[in-house]
Amino acid sequence: MPSVAKKPHIPLNNAGAPSFGIFRCIPAKIARIRKLKALATEIIMTSHALSQFDTRSWRWILVGLALLLWPSSPASAADEPDLIFRRSTVFKWLSPNDKLATYGVDDPEVEGVACHFTLPEKGGYTGWLGLAEQVSDISLACRQIGPIHFKSKMEQGDDMFKQRRSLFFKKMQIVRGCDAKRNVLVYMVYSDKLIDGSPKNSTSSVPIMPWGASDNVIQKCSEFIQ
DSSP: OOOOOOOOOOOBOTTSSBOOHHHHHHHHHHHHHHHHHHHHHHHHHHHHHHHHHHHHHHHHHHHHHHHHTOSSSOOSSSOOOEEEEEEEEEOOSSSOOEEEEEEEEEOSSEEEEEEEEEEEEOOHHHHHTTOSOOOOOOEEEEEEEEEEEEOSOBOTTEEEEEEEOSSSSOEEEEEEEEETTTTEEEEEEEEEOSSOOOOOEEEEEEEOOOOSTTOOOOOOGGGTBO
16 A cells, blocks of 8 residues: 655644744744843943033033132232242152142342242142142241342231132241341241141241442331331
8 A cells, every 4th residue: 555645743722723832922022132222222322421421521620620720829919939849759640749849939028038938739630720738838948139128118927928728718928027136037937727727837037238349228127117
């Protein structure tokens, strides 16, 4: 008896149709995965955009502060001091070093007298932007550099030079006085705050002496500083 080829067996479900249920959920899962992927991409892009916005915002804020605070150390009694030199004391990798800086300044009211002072300058980003509070360790040396002439009347302890040492309230001052008994000008540097200052200070004296053969008239500081 000749053999008859049999059709492949396909299992039927209860309704008599072929059972393809296992494949029906695949498109739905693929669609869900695509939606999750799109959502994740949107979240990442939004986060990145916000991060870029925050970075730019802070950058402009810092630039604005730097412009607002420039120059970082305004003088009020004398002109801006002349920077003589700086030396680094603390090395920093990504920001300016801590330094010692030496400056020179002429007495604006007493011709022939100049002072040099050395002070610490904090580095880092806060120091670079002028936001750091500087310490009060300041040294001072004043000398006669020519014939001494007083330009006007002054009071004991008048400011000769001022410089801000923090964003708010703290400042460094050089004040002048007269030792009338010895005819000597006396300069003192110190720093103060609105509430709590520092007792650290440095003092330098300048005897009023003739300067060359042509300088025959020696002025008395007691006649100009009261």
